[in-house]
Amino acid sequence: MPEPILLLIGLVAAGIVVLAPMWRAHADAPVEDDDASALRHRVALEGLRDVETDRRAGSLDDAAYAEQLAQAEARAAVTGAAVAQAATPIPQGRSFGGRRIAVMGAAAIGGVLLAGSFVPATGIANRTVVNSALADVQAAEAARQALIGELRDALEADASDTDALSSLADAHLAGSSQDDLVRGAVALQLLIALEPERADAYERIMTAYLRAGDHADARSAHDAYVQLANADPVEAAFFDGLIALRGEEDLARAADAFDRFLELAPDDQRAAMVRGLRDEASP
Numbered sequence: 001m002p003e004p005i006l007l008l009i010g011l012v013a014a015g016i017v018v019l020a021p022m023w024r025a026h027a028d029a030p031v032e033d034d035d036a037s038a039l040r041h042r043v044a045l046e047g048l049r050d051v052e053t054d055r056r057a058g059s060l061d062d063a064a065y066a067e068q069l070a071q072a073e074a075r076a077a078v079t080g081a082a083v084a085q086a087a088t089p090i091p092q093g094r095s096f097g098g099r100r101i102a103v104m105g106a107a108a109i110g111g112v113l114l115a116g117s118f119v120p121a122t123g124i125a126n127r128t129v130v131n132s133a134l135a136d137v138q139a140a141e142a143a144r145q146a147l148i149g150e151l152r153d154a155l156e157a158d159a160s161d162t163d164a165l166s167s168l169a170d171a172h173l174a175g176s177s178q179d180d181l182v183r184g185a186v187a188l189q190l191l192i193a194l195e196p197e198r199a200d201a202y203e204r205i206m207t208a209y210l211r212a213g214d215h216a217d218a219r220s221a222h223d224a225y226v227q228l229a230n231a232d233p234v235e236a237a238f239f240d241g242l243i244a245l246r247g248e249e250d251l252a253r254a255a256d257a258f259d260r261f262l263e264l265a266p267d268d269q270r271a272a273m274v275r276g277l278r279d280e281a282s283p
Contacts (some may be wrong), residue, residue, distance in 0.1 A: 147171050165191045166201070173208055181212045199230050206239045215247020234268065237261040241274070245281055254281040 151168040172184035188205040202225040209218035241257030244250040258278040
């Protein structure tokens with residue numbers, strides 16, 4: 001149910017609760033029978049319980065639940081006012097003062113309801129946002145798996161397709177599972193076997209080994225990487241420091257490697273992170 005309608009129902013219910021006794025007293029109408037009022041109120045309360053029961057049973061979606069709950073609460077407010085009026089009739093001699101107090105009370109409740117309409121929505125709206133984010137994640141994962149399938153088909157047709165191998169490695173490394181890391185590393189090993197001077201393949205496989213906590217293989221890959229004619233000294237220093245710090249607990253080697261990195265590439269986008277790692281490696 002749209003929010004303005006819910007707000008209107010709330011205001012009407014509040015007005016009935018507060019103003020009904022005044023109107024009845026002012027009109028000098030007879031108070032209805034206590035038993036009849038109590039029965040109507042019990043029925044209204046049972047209606048509220050029925051709405052909650054249907055919701056728990058899964059027979060009401062969010063919109064239907066909100067609408068039926070608002071209607072049931074409005075009915076319960078009306079019948080509750082009738083029960084209160086039957087139990088405590090308003091004295092006739094104080095109708096003016098009672099009227100003014102009732103109007104003030106209705107205004108206060110209306111103000112609270114109106115203010116509440118401007119509070120950022122929770123519940124259904126937030127669930128929609130969460131569900132939308134989840135749907136985006138699921139769609140991205142489905143696209144990744146579809147890409148992996150296409151690349152495998154390409155490699156079945158041509159096992160020496162290095163572009164497909166490189167893309168397959170990236171697609172696997174975009175995942176977060178241990179299986180993805182292993183498959184990504186295997187694809188990179190095959191790529192290196194086909195193109196032994198492929199420096200970017202070494203850099204990515206070192207990243208995969210570090211993510212997997214395989215520091216021994218990361219060091220072996222680093223030792224091979226620094227022998228390449230096209231090895232980047234900045235990347236060599238970066239991975240040397242990470243492996244020494246995280247896998248070998250060699251603080252001196254890590255500190256030297258990070259110092260070398262900062263000397264070679266002080267403006268690199270990773271410089272701030274490396275400075276933090278350098279502080280961590282300080283004795």
